[in-house]
Every structure is written in C-alpha cells, then in structure tokens.
Amino acid sequence: MPRVVTLAAGAGLALLVLPVLALLVRADWGSVPAAVTSPEALAALGLSLRTGAAATALCVVLGLPLAVLLARSRGRAADVVRALVTLPLVLPPTVGGIALLYLLGRQGLVGEHLDALLGVRVPFTTGAVVLAQAFVALPFLVLAVEGSLRTLGTGYETVAATLGAGRWTVLRRVTLPLAGPGLASGTVLCFARALGEFGATALFAGNVPGVTRTMPLAIYTAFNGAGVSPDTAVALSLLLVGVAVVILVLARAWRPGVRA
Numbered sequence: 001m002p003r004v005v006t007l008a009a010g011a012g013l014a015l016l017v018l019p020v021l022a023l024l025v026r027a028d029w030g031s032v033p034a035a036v037t038s039p040e041a042l043a044a045l046g047l048s049l050r051t052g053a054a055a056t057a058l059c060v061v062l063g064l065p066l067a068v069l070l071a072r073s074r075g076r077a078a079d080v081v082r083a084l085v086t087l088p089l090v091l092p093p094t095v096g097g098i099a100l101l102y103l104l105g106r107q108g109l110v111g112e113h114l115d116a117l118l119g120v121r122v123p124f125t126t127g128a129v130v131l132a133q134a135f136v137a138l139p140f141l142v143l144a145v146e147g148s149l150r151t152l153g154t155g156y157e158t159v160a161a162t163l164g165a166g167r168w169t170v171l172r173r174v175t176l177p178l179a180g181p182g183l184a185s186g187t188v189l190c191f192a193r194a195l196g197e198f199g200a201t202a203l204f205a206g207n208v209p210g211v212t213r214t215m216p217l218a219i220y221t222a223f224n225g226a227g228v229s230p231d232t233a234v235a236l237s238l239l240l241v242g243v244a245v246v247i248l249v250l251a252r253a254w255r256p257g258v259r260a
Contacts, residue, residue, distance in 0.1 A: 020241060027238055028231040035235035043210055044218035045239065051126060051214065052194040055133035059141045059190045062134075064183065067145035068175060072154070082146075089139050093199025096135050100204040104131070128205035129212050133194035140193055141186035148182025149175070192244055215240045 035041060070082055088096055104111040104122040114120040122128050156178065160170045198216035205212040207221060215236065223233035 023234060023237055023241070027234050031231055032235045032238065035232045036239040040209065040218065041236055041239065044213050044215045044236075045243070047126070047129070047210070047213065048195055048215040048240075049243075051129045051133055052191050054130045055137055055194040056141075056187060056191040058130065058134045059138045059194075060183070060187060063138050063141040063186075063190075064145060064176075064179070067142045067182075067186075068149065068171070068179065070142070071146045071149035085139050085142050087139075088136050093136055093197065094203055097132060097200035097203025100128075100132060100135060100200065104128075104204075123204055124206040124208065124212060126205075126211055129201050129214060132200040132204045133197045136197050136200055137190040137193040140189040141183075144186030144189060145179050145182040148185075149179055152178050188248065192247060195244060195247075196240070 066085065070078060070085070073081075101123060102108050104114070106112065106115050106121060106123070111122060114122065122131070157170050157174050160174045165173065196216060197214070198220065201212065201214060202217060202220075207213050207217045213221070219233050219236045219240065222236055223230055
C-alpha cells in the first residue's frame with residue numbers, strides 16, 4: 001500500500017476517533033454514574049430505544065418493497081425515485097422537520113384534514129418522533145438492500161422463473177433471501193441513525209420530557225439548560241455512544257462468517 005494512502009487513512013480514522021476520545025478525556029468520571037442512571041437519562045434512553053425500534057420496523061415495512069422495486073427497475077423514472085429516496089441524506093435534518101410540520105401539522109396538507117375529520121394531531125407526540133426518525137433513517141435501509149440486490153444480479157430469479165415459479169414465489173423464495181445481508185446491515189444502520197436523530201425530531205416533535213425528549217434532545221437540554229452542568233451532557237453523550245457501539249458490535253457478531 002502506498003504510504004500516502006496509509007497516511008490519508010490514518011487522518012480519516014483520527015477525524016472519527018479523536019472527537020470521541022475528547023469526550024472520554026473531558027468527562028468527570030466521578031459524576032458519570034449518577035448522571036447516566038438519573039430518571040431523566042433513563043427515560044430519554046428508553047424513549048429513544050422504543051421509538052428507534054418502531055421507526056426501524058416502519059422503515060423495513062416500507063423500505064424493503066421500495067428497495068426491491070428500485071433494484072429491479074431501469075430508466076429515468078427509477079433514477080428520479082432513487083434521487084428522491086436519497087434526498088433526506090443530503091437535506092439538513094431541520095429541513096426535514098419543517099417539511100413534516102407542513103405535511104402533518106394542524107395547518108399542513110394532510111394534518112389539517114386529520115385534525116378536522118378525525119381529531120388526530122401528530123406533531124409534538126411520540127408518534128411524531130417515530131415519523132421524524134423514519135424520515136431520516138429510511139434511505140439507509142433502501143440503499144443497503146438495493147445495493148445488495150444489484151450486486152447479485154437477476155440470474156437466480158430468471159432461473160426460478162424459467163422453472164415455473166410465479167412472481168410471488170420468486171419474490172418470497174429467491175429475491176428476499178438474496179436481500180438478507182443487505183437487509184441486516186441496512187436495519188442496523190437504520191436503527192443507529194434513528195437513535196441519534198435530533199434536528200427533525202426537535203422541530204416536528206418538540207422536547208417534552210417523557211413524551212418526545214429522546215436522548216439527543218436530553219443531551220442538548222443538559223448542555224444548554226440553565227443551571228445544568230455541561231458535565232451532565234458529556235455523561236449522557238458517553239451513554240449514547242456506548243449504546244451505539246454495543247448495537248454495532250452485536251450486529252457485526254450476528255452476521256454469518258464474521259468474527260466479533
């Protein structure tokens with residue numbers, strides 16, 4: 001490997017590792033146990049895990065069919081849909097929150113009718129947290145599954161079809177098993193992204209303790225709240241980093257043929 005490549009790789013690794021290392025150095029370890037086991041921290045973590053799991057399940061239900069469709073489609077229409085799927089990755093999360101408000105808010109395109117006809121108000125509820133997390137996390141799952149299917153091609157599906165398998169049989173017995181590795185990695189990335197979502201959640205769901213205050217919002221509140229020490233925010237940040245690392249390590253250990 002050329003030395004310049006090694007140096008660039010080391011610089012990239014440092015860019016990812018040093019900020020987390022700074023958190024470890026900055027932390028007041030004497031106050032960390034009390035901060036991470038406080039009722040507020042545990043409530044925020046529990047809410048993040050529940051809403052993250054719900055958002056991930058929603059992404060799987062909606063994203064898997066979309067990924068299969070994109071992987072097996074060609075033409076300009078498919079390119080446009082793929083660009084739309086990728087859009088939340090490049091948009092600032094706050095823009096996503098505003099967009100969700102204008103869609104599902106009390107004066108939104110859909111929210112106005114939900115409120116008038118059914119009395120349903122989505123913003124500033126736990127459901128709003130799930131929708132905001134799903135909005136920003138869905139592209140991770142779709143792109144992972146689509147990439148996996150595109151890499152494998154359509155050969156197995158073509159053979160199954162020539163042997164008399166119907167469309168549903170090919171989908172169930174061939175396509176979905178082929179999508180398994182991509183689905184597993186995409187699901188993990190989707191859950192991790194939902195767990196760390198902040199911007200869209202803050203604008204669309206608010207920051208209500210026990211209802212919409214997820215772990216990122218609890219960290220923001222602790223860091224900027226009057227009379228609250230920044231050490232509490234550092235401790236909560238370490239807790240969220242630890243949870244994310246555990247999720248990623250367990251997911252890697254689960255993958256067949258991969259050593260933890």
